[in-house]
Amino acid sequence: MTTLTRASGELRLEGVALSEIARRFGTPCYVYSRAAIEAAYREFDASLAGVEHLVCYAMKANSNLAVLDVLRRLGAGFDIVSGGELARVLAVGGEASKVLFSGVGKSEAEIDTALSHGIRCFNVESDQELERLDAIAGRRGVKAPVSLRVNPDVDAGTHPYISTGMAGNKFGIPHARAIEVYRKAAKLPNLRVTGIDCHIGSQILETAPLEEALDRVLGLVDALAHEGIALEHLDLGGGIGIRYRDEAPPDIHAYGRRLVERVRGRNLELLLEPGRAIVGNAGVLLTKVEYLKLDKARHFAVVDASMSELIRPALYDAWHEIVEAGDTGGRPRETYDVVGPVCESSDVLGRDRALAVRPGDLLAILSAGAYAMAMSSNYNTRPRPCEVMIDGETAHEVRAREPISALFSAERTLPR
Numbered sequence: 288m289t290t291l292t293r294a295s296g297e298l299r300l301e302g303v304a305l306s307e308i309a310r311r312f313g314t315p316c317y318v319y320s321r322a323a324i325e326a327a328y329r330e331f332d333a334s335l336a337g338v339e340h341l342v343c344y345a346m347k348a349n350s351n352l353a354v355l356d357v358l359r360r361l362g363a364g365f366d367i368v369s370g371g372e373l374a375r376v377l378a379v380g381g382e383a384s385k386v387l388f389s390g391v392g393k394s395e396a397e398i399d400t401a402l403s404h405g406i407r408c409f410n411v412e413s414d415q416e417l418e419r420l421d422a423i424a425g426r427r428g429v430k431a432p433v434s435l436r437v438n439p440d441v442d443a444g445t446h447p448y449i450s451t452g453m454a455g456n457k458f459g460i461p462h463a464r465a466i467e468v469y470r471k472a473a474k475l476p477n478l479r480v481t482g483i484d485c486h487i488g489s490q491i492l493e494t495a496p497l498e499e500a501l502d503r504v505l506g507l508v509d510a511l512a513h514e515g516i517a518l519e520h521l522d523l524g525g526g527i528g529i530r531y532r533d534e535a536p537p538d539i540h541a542y543g544r545r546l547v548e549r550v551r552g553r554n555l556e557l558l559l560e561p562g563r564a565i566v567g568n569a570g571v572l573l574t575k576v577e578y579l580k581l582d583k584a585r586h587f588a589v590v591d592a593s594m595s596e597l598i599r600p601a602l603y604d605a606w607h608e609i610v611e612a613g614d615t616g617g618r619p620r621e622t623y624d625v626v627g628p629v630c631e632s633s634d635v636l637g638r639d640r641a642l643a644v645r646p647g648d649l650l651a652i653l654s655a656g657a658y659a660m661a662m663s664s665n666y667n668t669r670p671r672p673c674e675v676m677i678d679g680e681t682a683h684e685v686r687a688r689e690p691i692s693a694l695f696s697a698e699r700t701l702p703r
């Protein structure tokens with residue numbers, strides 16, 4: 288569902304013109320559509336109808352409290368990767384019983400806090416993590432709910448930086464060792480083995496590898512049942528891709544129905560952990576053109592957003608569509624590299640873009656709802672932009688622009 292439209296030349300998100308957002312809140316600014324987030328969540332949820340299921344939003348994609356709260360109200364669970372993310376879920380009144388804790392390096396303090404809140408499940412990634420979890424649960428006198436993240440060794444066909452399901456990767460327990468590690472988990476006194484999970488990568492555009500991963504994991508579920516280890520849930524992770532340029536992302540509904548077919552009648556709750564597919568195309572990064580540099584071999588549009596606010600092009604060579612937010616009045620387009628003010632040659636937001644722009648004009652960088660603000664930094668002492676959520680005709684500031692003084696308020700000079 289797209290809630291981004293153009294009416295008499297002006298780009299609007301839901302019922303609000305982006306130029307109006309820039310006037311009220313300044314630039315750069317992240318702008319999110321509540322309706323788009325809700326529609327994406329509902330599509331996942333509805334696709335799994337007919338089997339017990341829970342869609343756990345992978346909140347590392349965008350952890351703004353307003354985003355979490357919108358999803359919490361729809362009944363979403365949350366996939367977290369840190370104690371900080373758990374604190375955010377609790378801050379919006381999210382139920383710990385709907386929280387999955389993923390990640391390869393959970394600290395003792397993070398595990399202890401998550402146990403104290405009674406989260407739904409720990410997605411464990413190693414033998415050593417099992418032992419650590421067992422010891423901490425023992426000290427607390429509780430049984431920790433455990434799923435093992437199995438590495439199914441399938442190729443998700445995605446960028447190496449965001450592929451996680453192959454043998455040479457730091458994530459998960461090798462498929463060949465899974466049964467042995469489950470036996471060990473089943474013997475540890477302070478653990479309760481409840482599930483199995485995998486997550487094979489991100490921005491996946493074909494569902495075949497995901498379905499192959501499901502089949503491999505179901506094979507393990509059956510083998511474990513033979514050993515008397517009965518699992519209650521299967522978590523197939525996230526990773527469904529979105530359209531940034533001309534990709535053809537999978538149809539969520541059809542994907543969900545195929546998963547349901549495979550698990551129906553097995554008495555297994557089905558969990559998914561989508562991140563990007565829920566929020567990616569629900570947001571834009573609004574930026575203003577500061578200068579046009581036309582005296583070089585390439586022409587540059589220097590804008591007030593940068594790799595500090597959107598690192599994906601610099602980090603993954605990712606492509607984000609960049610469009611004029613206002614009416615171009617039919618002026619001819621010229622080719623620019625859209626670059627930011629940061630002192631790095633990699634601070635490029637888009638190369639060779641045909642745009643009709645003058646200094647002061649607004650540009651919208653699309654598909655900036657996921658892994659944009661969440662991966663932002665203060666490099667070059669740049670305050671993080673504000674975040675705005677549109678709800679119908681109304682724009683709500685859901686995070687204020689950082690004041691510059693806050694960027695160094697925790698710092699101290701040496702004593703004299």
Ligand SMILES: *Cc1c(COP(=O)(O)O)cnc(C)c1O
Nearest residue numbers: 345389489525526560561562563
């Ligand atoms: C990052 C991550 C996700 C979400 O990935 P998307 O590509 O954003 O859907 C889900 N599960 C785990 C374990 C992850 O690390």
